[in-house]
Amino acid sequence: MESKFIRGTFFLTAASLISKILGFIYIIPFTALVGTQGYVLYKYAYGPYTILLSISTIGLPLAVSKIVSKYNELGNYRVGLTLLRYGMYLMVISGIISFAALYLSAPFLASVLIGTNDQTGNSAEDVQYVIRLVSFALLIIPAMSIFRGYFQGSQSMGPSALSTVVEQVVRIVFILAGAYITIHIFNRSVTNAVGIATFAAFIGGVAGFLVLLFIFYKRRELIKKQRDISPNNKDLKVISMLRELIGYAIPFVITGLAIPIYQNIDTFTINKLFQSIGYKLNEAETINSVIGLAQILVMIPVSLATAFGMSLIPGITSDFIGERILEVRNKISETIQIIVFFTLPAAMGLCILGNPIYIMIFGVENSPELGGNLLQWYSLAAVFFAMFTVTAAIMQGINEQKKLIIGILLGVFLKIVLNYILVPYFKEAGPILATYFGFMISILFNIFIIKKAIQLKLSPLLKTLKGIFLLVLTMSMAVWCVKLFSELWLPKGLSIYSRAAVTSIISISTGVFVYLGIGYKLNLVKRFSLRSKNK
Template identity: 75%
Template sequence: MENKFIRGTLFLTIATLLSKILGFIYIIPFTFLVGEQGYILYKYAYTPYTLMLSLSTIGLPLAVSKFVSKYNALGNYRVGLTLLKYGTYLMILSGIISFTVLYLMAPFLAGLVIDPNDQTGNSLADVQHVIRLVSFALLIIPVMSIFRGYFQGSQSMGPSALSTVIEQLVRIIFILVGAYVTIHIFNGSLTNAVGVATFAAFIGGIAGFIILLVVFLKRRALIKKQRDLSSSNEDINIISMFKELSGYAIPFVITGLALPIYQTIDTYTINPLFQSMNYTLGEAETINAVIGLVQILVLVPVSLATAFGMSLIPGITSAFISNRMIEVQSKISQTIQILMFFTLPAAMGLCILGEPIYRMVFGYENKNSPELGGFILQWYSLAAIVFALFTVTSAIMQGINKQNKLITGIILGICLKIVLNFKLVLYFEEVGPVLATYLGFIISIIYNIFIIKRTIGFKIIPLLKTIKSILLLVLAMTLAVWCVKELLELWLPGTLSLYYRSLIISIISIIIGISLYLGVGSRLTLVKNLAMKNRK
């Protein structure tokens, strides 16, 4: 049974990671098709949709998983099915309400980012159109997500994993094929192409839900038999059930909302801020789009690093509940060391290779402002470390039952981000929103670390000493990558196009950097110790 659970969890982790990788890769051909103006139009729709989706599901899928797992372990399978039934009703109602709110709010949201008197960018009608199209996905995604929570709580990870991948694949195919056909075959407008792309969330959701529904119907007889043979078959009061669920769900939803809220602040404040400084709407939208594209690049190493680091979080929770504080501190140190080992070199690599990497990924044939993108990427690159630290310290806070304190730290960071966006743009222009993001997340991280330290007596200085060797290794790798980059820029023939120069510089520098880092890093005592502890 344990091996089956481990295989299922691994399968789900791989599926989630694959889904995230696909979610990064498709942006490259999509931005090539629609350009920066099309991408920012897409972002106008997806940013509020992501927020509304988090609010509509209210963290329930993860809470359902925890709830079902608890009662199944107690031998009461009836409660899980009852929760699935009433939770589905709740998600249908929540989806209808959130769809209606987003659909009706489209004119208001469009008015926040578009000046109707400036014709250099997207129009009010364009933004309203794409927001209303993406809102349809809210009718299906919340219901689908609660079925995923039920399967995961039943320790059946396969259906959730399969539906996650199918949903993403169908969505991406619909986005790319739909945008290409609209533009190149039907000679449709950019707005219609982006509209098709946003509606893809609804199509992908249907595909993912069909997978879950088919599996559930196939297993229905077995599930009913399991319920009828339960050692404890008592139902619990619906109000008590949802009260317990809300205690699980609120921390999940608040933590998950942090990054989308930061993205929303940027998306909906950058245009008016830059227009107040005499930028045209088109120029402001370019900056807005580039910051969004840069963030996608920065989040790639974050997802990989946290996938490794977060694997230790259940152990932290278990040790804390059992009052094994020395083990808790040891596991927190391991988590942060793993985080630094993977995230710090990636962040420094993005910083050194900012322009060539941005041009290689998004700037083919000088599309999508590669100079501006490279400049912002160099400033934004170290945010990978900040995002990863926030994710892990937030998970640790939940592991040591400090969910309420966690919410306070997140709210402090968001308030600071809003204030600094308005202040720093005036002085630092394109870099202003980036610096505001750094400072907002840093205040939340400092707050989290303070609470962790006060709760379990965690010591920071010994941790800093343990990662000293990682810092020295990253410094050596950074110098090597910088030298390779400079030498290649001198040696490559001037007749080579800027795109192919960037491609060659990026690939060779990355290969040498990774080879040096992993080659020397695998010999470090710290890395060997971490590997041995994880094997145990």
């Protein structure tokens, strides 16, 4: 049974990793097809959609997984099926309401994003069109997520894994094929291509949902048999079941909403802010688009932090409830060290190699100079995002969810205010600096609460991080030197793209070799890999 669970968890983790990799890779050809103006239109649609999707599901899939697992362990399989049925009703209603809210609010959102005076960029009608097309996905994704939660709670990870991969593959194929056919075969506009791309969320959701329905249908006899022979087969009152479900669900959605909220603040304020200081709409949209592309690159190392952060909650919760405070402190210290060990070198690498990496990935047609510059500014956000994710997970683990919300609200408020203050002075870097300060206040608030709750001492933790800081500094110097020599020695006849690609590959390889090589000699790699396995 244990080996089956471990195998299932491996499949689910692998599926999530494959989905993330595919979700990153497809942006490259998609941006090549539609350009920065098309990508920012795509971003306009997905920004509010992501927020409404998080709100509509309100963390119920993870909560369903937790409750189904709990009652299956108690020998009551009937509760899981009842929960699936009522959870599905709830998600269908929630999905319809969210769809209607996004579809009907599209004209208002478009007017906020795009002014009527400047015709140099996307029009409000274009924005309204793509937002309405992506809204259809809200009819299917919440219901599908409940099904995934049920299977995971039953310790059957395969269906969720397969569904995740199928959804992502179908979505990406539809995006790229649809955009290519729209532009190059039917000779339609970039707006039409982006509309097809946003509607792909619905098509992918249908494909993923059908996979889950098919597997559930194939297993229906086994599921009924499990329910009928359960030793503790009692029905729970629906109200009490839903109350427990919501109680579990709310903490899960809090952390997940924070980063999308910050990204949406930029999406919805950048155009008007830059227009107010003399930029044309198309120039403001280019900045908006490039910041979005930089965010994609920065989120790659952050995904690792998210995985650690979410896996941290059960162990810390268990130790905290069992009043094993020393264990809680040790786990917090080890996890922060692991997060810094993985995210800081990635952030520094992006900072040093911002220009060549941006050109290598997004090409020379999509504002390379601006993109490289903004990627350098944005790179350290990986550390801020990761630290926020982890400290928020710790807050949930020690039952400080309400105070976590206060910290998030403080950071969001500061982010909004600083966007307006910093943009006139720092131009393109203004929104990025505002993001840093916003997350910094939330992280410091979380650390203050954690320190107070479990008497966590920070000085020993900072001492243990010194070795990592020195290792990152050594790696950074090596990468900077290799980048400098590569740019000096590479033949002048090479194209800009080739020079950027060669410089990036050689510099990244050197950075990885130096970091892991010295880290291995200092036993840091071995120490952290063992700790991560133990988690």
